[in-house]
Amino acid sequence: MHWKQINEHVQVWLREVSRQLLLGRKQELQVATKSERTDLVTNIDKQVEKYLVAKIRATFPTSKILGEEGTKDKDLASSQGLLWIIDPLDGTMNYVKQRDCFASMIAVYENGHEKLGYILDVTAQKLYWGGPECGVFCNDERLPKVADLSLAQGLIDVSGRMLMNNYHNVCKMAQTSMGIRVYGSAGISFIHVLTGKTVAYFSHLHPWDYAAGKILAHAQGLSVKGIDDSKFDMLSSDDVLVATKNAEEDILKLLG
């Protein structure tokens, strides 16, 4: 399928998603916990996933879908046709506590290949989108390529949990860099690497956390690596590193 046939629909859906998320953050949210006390889900996460799944099914009925909030079709690993991986609201904790610094993400695969990725920074009203066939854009403007900086030349974005446990020797990576940042939204962190604001982002991620960012990062000429290679199959969770090629090389040498 031509990427434009998919893109024209997704761009329209994401405008509606933006509207729903902006409206939701003004309201009192129904907040529930999932795997642990700090793993939150709200009525808005569920509402947006429901909206996107309905749109995908109505427009591309043979699609398979994996969504953070429970959508999981059978035979996702089958490589035929369109596969959608969606995170309706990434950074739910930020959405609940800060009403800021959150994203909505969609990844599209076709016949097992990366097709299109979308990360919507709702507060900034910036949609980062693209893929191998069209390149990467921020809204209507093509995103400039980022400089291939080393770890020592830039900031690194990591998960707070990894830092506290010095997981994979991440403290040494942080000390080698120009400093660490922790934002609490994988989507926002991917945007920072895509735009050259950080040279790397390293975190334990689920497929819906990294699927869209991976497609965009590849199209930007950045490296994306699952530390446990065997699990990095677009349907499993892994410790994921997205970085400039130079920073990736530096980080892999430090990896514990």
Add this chain to the structure above:
Amino acid sequence: MHWKQINEHVQVWLREVSRQLLLGRKQELQVATKSERTDLVTNIDKQVEKYLVAKIRATFPTSKILGEEGTKDKDLASSQGLLWIIDPLDGTMNYVKQRDCFASMIAVYENGHEKLGYILDVTAQKLYWGGPECGVFCNDERLPKVADLSLAQGLIDVSGRMLMNNYHNVCKMAQTSMGIRVYGSAGISFIHVLTGKTVAYFSHLHPWDYAAGKILAHAQGLSVKGIDDSKFDMLSSDDVLVATKNAEEDILKLLG
């Protein structure tokens, strides 16, 4: 002196500071290091400090001034008249690497008492300002009081360095909270506590990093504490905790 007499000038100066910082971030910067490799200063930091110092001296000639970039009048500790503590560009690393997430800050003391604080979030075009006599505003709107949440109910903002060294048992504080965030700008981190986006911010700070935020936090009914009380005299560096009263109580119990 009536606070309005000072405020009408500072508001005008900060519009010019905003213009200079926005212009500067589009340009190639002259970047130098200070105490260490990651302690940066640019031509814009110096230019903005020079501008503010000239305006203060011309308008309030008997003022004493302490600025991050070298301005340091004699007898700062003398408690008579106006004392200005200024950070022309807070979050210089972010300014250089991200062109985002930085602030400009001004604190005004009169006869040793807190008078007015200003934190300008340049990217968001939001000026947080106020003091004990007028309350706290964001641009022209009065800032709502924040809920007195406990540590377990909110996010905590810490310095990455403290986290990596578990300084003062900060990892336990992070684990007790809903999560940690690291932004790399004291000004932006103070704003997050002032607006209830985080329940606490804990970092090693210089006077220009905390002076404005301390005045605003007090006027917002928040607690500000120097961990080494004897050094917390508005002219010394200290480990500074700004928090809701409940979160402060929780954090002090965990302090190592």
